[in-house]
Amino acid sequence: MTSLRVQDLWAGYDPGLSIVKGVSFVVARGETICILGPNGAGKSTLIKALAGQVPVQDGRVTLDGRDVTGLSSHLLVRQGLGFVPQTENIFASLSIRENLQIAAELLPKAARAARIDAMFTAFPDLGKRPKELAGALSGGQRQMLAAARALLTEPEVLMLDEPSAGLSPKLVGQVFDTLAQISAQGVTLILVEQNVRAALAITKRALVLVDGQMAHDGPTEGLQDGAFLGQLFLGQRKGASL
């Protein structure tokens, strides 16, 4: 069953300058995909456009058949599209609990406390010190809090922009273990990631963007050795599919 459908999407910060150029893809409910590509390919711009953080210039985005094209980010969250930015993805001056309380405002009042407790159970490191300022957390714990915040509202689709950015190899392992657990729970995941090896380990399908255009959309099998991706990244095999 289709969860997210992106049709001929054009997006960019300036009206006359498109970074994402006519990208189309479909993500099925419960599927986990990663979006790969060289630096400057438009991966983050694509995911930010889907999250309402970058203006959509043309095209159409539907979530379970509902047109969500160009909605602002706070409305997209209400529609079930969760997003975790790459950096500055938590409120450092608020406590861990307050970060979750803000997200919980979208839920019915009676359900809020239980969902926050559920997140503290799922992420025990956070539950140990709910009153601590989020700014005091380590890089990995910040990503956990960002993921917990996004999951709290039980989104239909969760998009993460480079969750491993700036983390030590050990913390990258922790973050991807968490993402694998989230994926196993049936949440539709869209992952933009520079760490190709880690991303391919938890996904079965990859989109490759080159210069803002879709260069590949297919299974991750065969991408692990790097040769095929290298060809795509260097522009020698544009439009290929596995």
Place this chain on the structure above:
Amino acid sequence: MNPQAIVEGLIAGSTIGLGAIGLTLAYSILRFANFTHGDYLAWGAYFTLSLTGFLGGLAAAFGAPLAPFSFGLGLPLAMLGGMVMTVVLALVLDRVLFGRLRARGAETIIIVMASFGASMALRSLLEFIYTARPEYFTKALQIAQPIGFGMRATPDQLLVIGVTAVLVVALHLIVTRSATGRAMRAVAENPALAGVYGIDTARVIRMTWIIGAALACVAGVMAGLLVQIRPYMGFDLLLPLFAAAILGGIGSIPGAMLGGLIIGLSEAFAVQIIGAEWRAAVSFIILVLVLLLRPQGIFGRGAA
């Protein structure tokens, strides 16, 4: 040194602090120095004055003084109406001016200059409507009573200090304990991320104007009650308001209040020690010293 300066300073500081709270909220959430804020004080005072006159015309009971204060029931009732009208003024100005500039992605300096122009227009309009002649909520004479330690204060003055304390505590609780307060702090830290969390930033901006303008009206009424009402009363308070907001730390409500009290007390002591003609310079000197020595203010966080 006469301890009476403490009373004078606390009273002046109450008005400055209440005004500075609105300024500091607007600065932290909307990210610009709003020069019209002083005019919201003046407009709030004049709105209240007009409504007081209207209520007094309806029934004489509204004008009869409520002992031991110098004013009647009409003033607090009119102030509630004045707060609503000042809020409407601030929201309309945001809709027709600041909101449009934000939507266009205007640079901060453009919005600041727009607020400067709007401030002049608001002031001139006030002068056109009410003339520059000072007005008074009441001309009743109050005798300052001894309150201990060689200090004296009128009931009106004590009421101003009490109302300020209640409002500051209530607002501090709203900002630190309520969902609205959490949303305001979140938008102040990172407006783009606030949207990702599901916060409607437009609603938070409206709340900021509502709180700031309502408190500006109260501050204007307090200043009008204890001194007089003039079209330039808000403009004259601008420098102390900015000094208090920056001294307390931008975005901090207790900081703005403490900053206001420090400015008020400093002015009062300066009048005693070096003369009344230096009163206005005190805010400027404190502002410069804070910017040079601790630009993040008392409660502000330093740059990471």
